Amino acid sequence: MECREAQKLIRDYMYGQLPADKKEDFVSHIRSCRDCYEELDIYYMVEVGLNGLRDDRLNNMDLKNRLEQELEDLETEVQQQRTNTFFRYSLLTLSYLAAGVIFLLQLRIWLLP
Ligand SMILES: [Zn+2]
Numbered sequence: 831m832e833c834r835e836a837q838k839l840i841r842d843y844m845y846g847q848l849p850a851d852k853k854e855d856f857v858s859h860i861r862s863c864r865d866c867y868e869e870l871d872i873y874y875m876v877e878v879g880l881n882g883l884r885d886d887r888l889n890n891m892d893l894k895n896r897l898e899q900e901l902e903d904l905e906t907e908v909q910q911q912r913t914n915t916f917f918r919y920s921l922l923t924l925s926y927l928a929a930g931v932i933f934l935l936q937l938r939i940w941l942l943p
Pocket of ligand 1: 832833836859863865
């Protein structure tokens, strides 16, 4: 993901509207790009600190820790999704294999005398 796209997504992220298929790229870009992290940091300070966004969760954690915690939560979510996808594909592959084996066994019954 490029900086321009990541910075466009910051607003979506802040409002919890980050598209599911962008989450992984977004968080890994934010983690690896200092400029975009700072951009997000500033946006976060303004939106959460000044405008009271998310004030349901306003507690004794300072803003930097909260942003850090949110990014970790997002990483965990992305990781879980990746694991789920892996298992889904594994199951799908296994069921195709099973269907193939069954078909071959059936073929043997049909063809052998
Ligand atoms: Zn960047």
